[in-house]
Amino acid sequence: MKMRYVYLIAPILVIFLLLGAYWLVxxxxxxxxxxxxxEDPLATWSPEExxxxxxxxPINGKRVHNLLIQRTRQKPGVYLESLLPAMDSAGLKVIHVYHVVVGDDYTPVITSGNDYPYHARNSKHYFNAAIDFRIVDVPMKLRKQIVESCTERLGPRFRVLWERGAKEHLHVELIEP
Structure with missing residues (x-):
């Protein structure tokens, strides 16, 4: 008996292997x-709590960062994942100032972290050491009070700037990272 059909063994084996794999899936x-x-108990705390x-x-850095995210709204496209831990803490202090000045019903909006390609060349944003907060929707008479309170609360380690103009916002940066 000659082995005329030996070349068919490989395709038949492949067909059986494919059918076996299909059956397993x-x-x-x-x-x-x-x-x-x-459930995170921090999500239900009041601002004062x-x-x-x-x-x-002590609260670990990840929970502080998550608390910053939960207590604010973010403009679409804002990148905050690489913030320095000091900026997370500073952001919470700024949020507290907003709540004291504007009221607990107000939710601050973060408009920029390390995400906007048009900051100044050596901006602290590119070193994950700056956050911008929306201030344009706060009544004019309260804006100055927010800036002064934030400057006082954050102390000499941080710089708080009220950047006015077309894109008015509150800029908070760490002076020495």
């Missing part, structure tokens, strides 16, 4: 489990 149809992150607790007990 089809029989493994378990649902993907739904992940629900544990979270500020008081920041003063009393």
């Amino acid at each position: 089809k029989t493994n149809d378990r649902p993907i489990p739904k992940f629900e992150p544990p 979270y500020y008081r607790h920041l003063q009393m007990k």
Whole structure:
């Protein structure tokens, strides 16, 4: 008996392997489990409570950063993930000032982190050491009070600038990172 049909063995094996792989995929149809992150107790605190607790007990940097994100709104496209830890803490102090001056119902808006390509060449934004807050929607008589209170609360380690013009905002930067 001659081996005329030996060349058909390889394609037949490939067909069987493909059918076997298809069968394995089809029989493994378990649902993907739904992940629900544990509830963070910081998300339900009032502004006074979270500020008081920041003063009393240590909170790791990731939770401080998450608290900054939760307590603000961000303009679309704002990148805050690489902020220095000092900027997260400074941002929370600025939020507290907004709440004291404007009221607890006001949610500050962060308009820039390290995301806007048109900052000055050596801007602290590019070193993740600056945040911009929207101030244009705050009544004019309260803006000066916010700037002065932020300057006082943050101390000499930070610079607070009220940048006016077409894109008026509150610029907060770390002087020495």
